Amino acid sequence: MADEKGSLRGDVEEGEEPVVAVTGSAYPGKQAEEEEEEEPMKVEVAVGADACSDDLSCGEADIDPSLLELADEEKCRSIRKQYRQLIYNVQQNRDDIVNTASDSLTEALEEANVLFDAVSRTREAALDAQFLVLASDLGKEKAKQLNSDMSFFNQVAFCDFLFIFVGLNWMEGDGRELSDYDDNVALSFWETVQKEATSWMLQAEKFHFIFGSFKSEPSARKPRLEHRKKVHKMEENGDMPTKLRKLDLNSNQEATEKEVERILGLLQTYFRKYPDTPVSYFEFVIDPNSFSRTVENIFYVSFIIRDGFARIRLDQDRLPILEPININQVGEGNDPSSHCRKQGVISLSLQDWKNIVATFEISEAMITNSY
Amino acid sequence: MLQKPKSRGRAGSQPERERDGGRGGGGAEEAPSTSRGAGGAGWQGSRRAEASPKAGPRSQKQLELKVAELVQFLLIKDQKKIPIKRADILKHVVGDYKDIFPDLLKLAAQRLEYVFGYRLVELEPKSNTYILINTLEPVEEDAEVRGDQGTPTTGLLMIVLGLIFMKGNSIKETEVWDFLRRLGVHPTKKHLIFGDPKKLITEDFVRQRYLEYRRIPHTDPVDYEFQWGPRTNLETSKMKVLKFVAKVHNQDPKDWPAQYCEALAEEEARARPQTGGPAPSS
Numbered sequence: 143m144a145d146e147k148g149s150l151r152g153d154v155e156e157g158e159e160p161v162v163a164v165t166g167s168a169y170p171g172k173q174a175e176e177e178e179e180e181e182p183m184k185v186e187v188a189v190g191a192d193a194c195s196d197d198l199s200c201g202e203a204d205i206d207p208s209l210l211e212l213a214d215e216e217k218c219r220s221i222r223k224q225y226r227q228l229i230y231n232v233q234q235n236r237d238d239i240v241n242t243a244s245d246s247l248t249e250a251l252e253e254a255n256v257l258f259d260a261v262s263r264t265r266e267a268a269l270d271a272q273f274l275v276l277a278s279d280l281g282k283e284k285a286k287q288l289n290s291d292m293s294f295f296n297q298v299a300f301c302d303f304l305f306i307f308v309g310l311n312w313m314e315g316d317g318r319e320l321s322d323y324d325d326n327v328a329l330s331f332w333e334t335v336q337k338e339a340t341s342w343m344l345q346a347e348k349f350h351f352i353f354g355s356f357k358s359e360p361s362a363r364k365p366r367l368e369h370r371k372k373v374h375k376m377e378e379n380g381d382m383p384t385k386l387r388k389l390d391l392n393s394n395q396e397a398t399e400k401e402v403e404r405i406l407g408l409l410q411t412y413f414r415k416y417p418d419t420p421v422s423y424f425e426f427v428i429d430p431n432s433f434s435r436t437v438e439n440i441f442y443v444s445f446i447i448r449d450g451f452a453r454i455r456l457d458q459d460r461l462p463i464l465e466p467i468n469i470n471q472v473g474e475g476n477d478p479s480s481h482c483r484k485q486g487v488i489s490l491s492l493q494d495w496k497n498i499v500a501t502f503e504i505s506e507a508m509i510t511n512s513y
Numbered sequence: 514m515l516q517k518p519k520s521r522g523r524a525g526s527q528p529e530r531e532r533d534g535g536r537g538g539g540g541a542e543e544a545p546s547t548s549r550g551a552g553g554a555g556w557q558g559s560r561r562a563e564a565s566p567k568a569g570p571r572s573q574k575q576l577e578l579k580v581a582e583l584v585q586f587l588l589i590k591d592q593k594k595i596p597i598k599r600a601d602i603l604k605h606v607v608g609d610y611k612d613i614f615p616d617l618l619k620l621a622a623q624r625l626e627y628v629f630g631y632r633l634v635e636l637e638p639k640s641n642t643y644i645l646i647n648t649l650e651p652v653e654e655d656a657e658v659r660g661d662q663g664t665p666t667t668g669l670l671m672i673v674l675g676l677i678f679m680k681g682n683s684i685k686e687t688e689v690w691d692f693l694r695r696l697g698v699h700p701t702k703k704h705l706i707f708g709d710p711k712k713l714i715t716e717d718f719v720r721q722r723y724l725e726y727r728r729i730p731h732t733d734p735v736d737y738e739f740q741w742g743p744r745t746n747l748e749t750s751k752m753k754v755l756k757f758v759a760k761v762h763n764q765d766p767k768d769w770p771a772q773y774c775e776a777l778a779e780e781e782a783r784a785r786p787q788t789g790g791p792a793p794s795s
Contacts, residue, residue: 276731300675
């Protein structure tokens with residue numbers, strides 16, 4: 143009961159018939175006054191989406207009982223079909239409808255109106271609503287068209303005027319586009335337009351710190367790069383000496399072998415002269431006049447020893463001596479030695495060299511110079 | 514410190530000095546999270562101890578630091594011209610000072626106005642996004658001084674805005690490209706200056722809120738329409754755009770009566786006392 147009172151008091155919402163079951167005793171006097179003008183409803187079933195929705199008065203007291211019967215399914219289907227057809231047509235002929243000169247929108251609306259008279263169910267009413275949305279959108283388009291007809295703004299002329307404004311004068315009717323010109327022209331065009339445009343806008347400038355944001359690494363790298371560049375430059379300047387050195391190295395390779403052979407020859411000559419007499423290592427290699435040559439001699443002799451043409455060992459005075467190795471001995475003697483290859487490091491300082499020269503009283507080098 | 518807003522060129526010399534003064538004792542160029550680490554010792558202790566920190570007495574220095582950070586944050590966020598969200602401000606800068614956020618914002622807005630000549634404005638009422646706009650009118654001579662500000666997109670923007678307004682505040686995307694094609698700007702071709710023009714116009718400008726990009730319903734093939742965005746209404750006006758168009762045509766704005774009337778009406782509406790103002794107090 144309470145609900146029914148509420149719906150009565152709420153008056154008629156569009157298209158809704160209030161649900162009422164009137165029992166005389168339950169009515170408060172106040173309510174009776176309010177609804178005096180309204181005729182008490184005797185209908186017990188609420189019917190939604192009534193046909194005459196724009197008639198807000200509740201005076202539709204006598205509902206046509208035929209509406210309460212199950213509406214004819216066939217009829218409803220045909221109404222829905224007609225609506226869909228109408229919507230489709232409108233969508234297809236959009237351009238024609240939006241055109242301000244044509245009346246096709248009005249015609250479509252009238253057609254929809256006729257259809258709506260037969261609508262009694264929500265399903266068809268939903269289609270009607272869909273059509274209404276479509277029609278109103280198109281109506282808005284049409285209205286916009288009307289506006290633009292009034293304000294006669296010529297885009298093409300605007301474009302030409304832009305070119306003239308920037309300073310590109312060419313013949314009218316030439317149909318030229320900016321892309322026909324080279325990049326510099328385009329750049330200057332946009333820069334000029336930009337300059338003019340910014341004077342009409344209150345844009346805030348883009349904020350940047352003058353020295354960039356807080357990362358300071360890039361500046362630290364620069365000195366290192368510069369240093370590398372300088373070093374590189376120096377190396378480049380030294381092109382000439384490098385080349386010479388390369389040549390030297392090349393010749394040095396052959397020179398080493400030649401020297402070794404030469405010294406081997408000297409050694410073997412000595413051994414032939416004095417067979418079975420080992421030569422003192424120091425006496426052989428030391429050059430009393432040149433320390434560097436002494437070192438070279440040691441270097442070459444080590445090759446001889448490595449290749450197995452001579453042998454170095456300590457004699458009873460624990461001084462190193464060079465002994466020849468015969469080719470015969472190579473087969474026999476080398477077997478035990480090949481198992482245990484020995485390495486020796488000889489270091490000679492300038493002072494040592496002087497001492498040796500003095501001690502051994504070496505007056506001249508055994509290894510003569512080739513040049 | 515206060516000076517009447519004159520040309521932009523003059524104001525340029527001021528900010529450097531003012532900025533140092535406004536920063537207080539805080540680290541000048543460091544990341545804006547200094548105050549969280551360098552907060553007063555007692556304040557820090559209480560923050561860690563309690564789950565929900567109370568608004569303890571904050572020193573003047575801390576407040577100054579916070580406001581300075583907020584100013585920096587807003588300036589840098591504005592570089593991309595994308596509206597700054599209130600949520601971002603609260604997350605990155607304000608943090609525990611949430612309770613005095615409105616005051617902080619008001620102070621920051623004041624500083625921005627007095628020092629830089631920028632106004633902090635809410636993009637739309639109740640939108641909780643903010644942008645910076647210049648309060649100073651641009652001056653011809655500034656163009657040379659400004660130097661390289663990146664790609665010159667404002668020119669293209671102004672042309673599009675002009676088109677939109679002159680065609681009744683709304684224009685179809687196809688019409689825009691028909692026009693721009695003659696200027697060598699194509700939606701599908703890479704442009705020398707603008708790169709990807711379609712992206713620039715339909716995405717970047719829209720994200721910056723200069724333009725609105727809406728789909729036109731019931732169109733086949735799908736078409737879109739452009740309208741002015743909220744930022745445009747704040748940074749420029751119909752009258753200014755009309756004057757731009759008129760200048761290009763070398764004519765008087767009154768030669769387009771419909772548009773002129775519309776622009777005039779907007780001017781009058783603006784001249785009436787505004788209900789909204791700068792940084793809101795909500």
